[in-house]
Amino acid sequence: MLQQAISLQITSTQRDFKKSLFDLSFMSNFGYTLAMDIQFKRMTIQDLPYWEKWAKQSFVSEIWFPEESQTADYVIHKIMGNGYDHPFIILCDRNPIGFIQCSDLYAYRTLCLSPKGVFTQEKPGTFGMDLFIGEEHFLNKGYGSRIVNLFAQKIFSEFNAKVIYIDPFLDNKRAIRCDEEAGFEFTHIAHHGENGCYIMQCRPHGAEDN
Numbered sequence: 001m002l003q004q005a006i007s008l009q010i011t012s013t014q015r016d017f018k019k020s021l022f023d024l025s026f027m028s029n030f031g032y033t034l035a036m037d038i039q040f041k042r043m044t045i046q047d048l049p050y051w052e053k054w055a056k057q058s059f060v061s062e063i064w065f066p067e068e069s070q071t072a073d074y075v076i077h078k079i080m081g082n083g084y085d086h087p088f089i090i091l092c093d094r095n096p097i098g099f100i101q102c103s104d105l106y107a108y109r110t111l112c113l114s115p116k117g118v119f120t121q122e123k124p125g126t127f128g129m130d131l132f133i134g135e136e137h138f139l140n141k142g143y144g145s146r147i148v149n150l151f152a153q154k155i156f157s158e159f160n161a162k163v164i165y166i167d168p169f170l171d172n173k174r175a176i177r178c179d180e181e182a183g184f185e186f187t188h189i190a191h192h193g194e195n196g197c198y199i200m201q202c203r204p205h206g207a208e209d210n
């Protein structure tokens with residue numbers, strides 16, 4: 001009973017905490033420390049079993065691969081290096097919990113013979129990002145918004161991005177809310193085939209639109 005009460009208290013405090021700041025610090029409650037050490041590790045071939053397991057989960061596949069399921073080939077060429085996609089594993093307290101990637105959209109435009117999707121005309125310094133949390137018990141607890149915010153900071157500092165776009169489907173309200181909380185702002189709606197995308201952007205602190 002006491003354990004249950006403590007666990008409920010941790011969950012509710014975690015959500016309040018998420019709303020108040022984006023830092024990487026710890027939080028204690030009744031002597032417990034939240035698991036909030038988020039890191040990003042370059043994805044390697046050794047990580048493929050995680051990706052394959054996560055990609056089969058319905059809460060991932062219905063959003064990422066709505067038309068047909070994907071094999072590991074989808075991500076292998078990214079791991080090997082295609083010149084524009086950079087795949088990472090999300091670690092929470094050193095445990096793999098999901099997949100995240102950024103894409104240099106100018107490199108994509110210039111290297112791909114027939115670029116597809118909603119970002120085909122981008123200028124240098126323009127990046128996109130995408131993610132999924134693959135471990136179900138990490139969903140809806142505030143990890144997503146923290147992860148998106150931290151990864152955006154990484155793209156700005158390590159890839160020298162000037163602007164980052166994210167493009168959840170219009171009906172993916174959870175992702176849209178998560179990205180808003182992470183600091184992304186709506187720009188426009190775009191269509192890719194049947195799908196409407198809610199395009200959001202994030203710029204480095206203090207940077208102006210251009």
Ligand SMILES: CC(C)(COP(=O)(O)OP(=O)(O)OC[C@H]1O[C@@H](n2cnc3c(N)ncnc32)[C@H](O)[C@@H]1OP(=O)(O)O)[C@@H](O)C(=O)NCCC(=O)NCCS
Binds near residue numbers: 064134144172175
């Ligand atoms: C999208 C994803 C990364 C978000 O991470 P998360 O940790 O689950 O989300 P968070 O807890 O940080 O934030 C979710 C927010 O959406 C809200 N939310 C959840 N379901 C919602 C719904 N159906 N409608 C509106 N808001 C919703 C939550 O209440 C929360 O907002 P709040 O903190 O203001 O209450 C994660 O759910 C995921 O990986 N989903 C599967 C794949 C996917 O959708 N990837 C994104 C592709 S663009």
